[in-house]
Amino acid sequence: MSDESRPSPADMRPDTRTNTRTAAVIPAAGRGVRLGPGAPKALRALGGTPMLVHAVRAMAASRRVSLVVVVAPPDGAAEVKSLLDAHALPEWTDFLVVPGGETRQESVRLGLDALPDAYDIVLVHDAARPLVPVDTVDAVIDAVRDGAPAVVPALPLADTVKQVEPAQVAGEPEPVVATPERARLRAVQTPQGFDRGTLVRAHGTVTENVTDDASMVEQLGLTVVVVPGHEEAFKVTRPLDLVLAEAVLARRRLNDGF
Numbered sequence: 568m569s570d571e572s573r574p575s576p577a578d579m580r581p582d583t584r585t586n587t588r589t590a591a592v593i594p595a596a597g598r599g600v601r602l603g604p605g606a607p608k609a610l611r612a613l614g615g616t617p618m619l620v621h622a623v624r625a626m627a628a629s630r631r632v633s634l635v636v637v638v639a640p641p642d643g644a645a646e647v648k649s650l651l652d653a654h655a656l657p658e659w660t661d662f663l664v665v666p667g668g669e670t671r672q673e674s675v676r677l678g679l680d681a682l683p684d685a686y687d688i689v690l691v692h693d694a695a696r697p698l699v700p701v702d703t704v705d706a707v708i709d710a711v712r713d714g715a716p717a718v719v720p721a722l723p724l725a726d727t728v729k730q731v732e733p734a735q736v737a738g739e740p741e742p743v744v745a746t747p748e749r750a751r752l753r754a755v756q757t758p759q760g761f762d763r764g765t766l767v768r769a770h771g772t773v774t775e776n777v778t779d780d781a782s783m784v785e786q787l788g789l790t791v792v793v794v795p796g797h798e799e800a801f802k803v804t805r806p807l808d809l810v811l812a813e814a815v816l817a818r819r820r821l822n823d824g825f
């Protein structure tokens with residue numbers, strides 16, 4: 568869709584039930600080192616379409632999301648903008664593209680900085696989780712609209728987890744320090760949802776590098792709540808994840824009859 572035919576973000580109609588507006592920030596500036604050599608991970612193809620386009624569509628699949636801010640590789644904003652212009656996206660969603668930073672945390676902050684004032688709920692969603700179902704997105708938004716300052720989708724673990732003393736030399740055996748009670752552990756996914764003011768405060772306060780946005784809110788002393796995640800919201804990190812993602816996509820296309 569062209570920029571001309573899109574409503575401007577500031578004109579977006581609020582959610583009529585709660586008078587809130589929801590935007591999604593998609594950090595997509597990572598290199599994808601663990602996936603192996605190639606283009607930045609978000610630009611690699613999944614079912615013939617860049618992973619990032621799947622992730623944008625996954626956010627825009629929710630009628631409650633009226634703006635998607637894509638955080639592109641630092642020197643790739645123009646390329647990403649053209650890429651999104653070339654792919655069909657739902658007409659109720661607008662998008663912006665901004666260049667990212669050296670870390671995921673910095674990329675999210677740059678995306679937050681670009682958010683127009685009108686938005687009061689913010690989702691942060693990894694481009695590397697291209698197949699999250701819309702029901703999971705909506706469940707996260709609903710929990711924020713119901714008053715939680717921070718919400719994460721998560722799943723119980725299939726494996727027992729051991730805490731170890733990390734090896735000083737790669738490949739050396741590592742002594743086990745503890746076995747946390749598995750029933751109390753969850754594997755956390757995205758989109759993570761936030762009251763905007765809370766997320767902005769967290770990014771303005773926490774200086775150490777952390778691996779997700781919700782843990783920054785925990786550091787503010789606020790409660791983060793968990794809603795059920797989904798198996799298809801897995802993160803494409805290593806080559807085998809791409810095999811699984813292609814299989815999930817092929818099954819969806821079969822079920823949808825095309």
Ligand SMILES: Nc1ccn([C@@H]2O[C@H](COP(=O)(O)OP(=O)(O)OP(=O)(O)O)[C@@H](O)[C@H]2O)c(=O)n1
Nearest residue numbers: 594595596597598599600601669670674694695
């Ligand atoms: N400087 C960075 C690093 C990561 N990300 C984004 O954060 C998400 C989760 O990160 P991860 O899966 O670790 O992606 P990469 O950093 O690309 O992976 P790797 O660590 O294997 O290089 C991805 O959508 C990635 O593009 C980002 O926007 N900016």
Ligand SMILES: C[C@](O)(CO)[C@H](O)COP(=O)(O)O
Nearest residue numbers: 671693755756757778779802
């Ligand atoms: C945000 C996240 O996807 C939640 O599981 C995860 O922490 C990202 O971690 P990564 O180190 O960027 O892969």
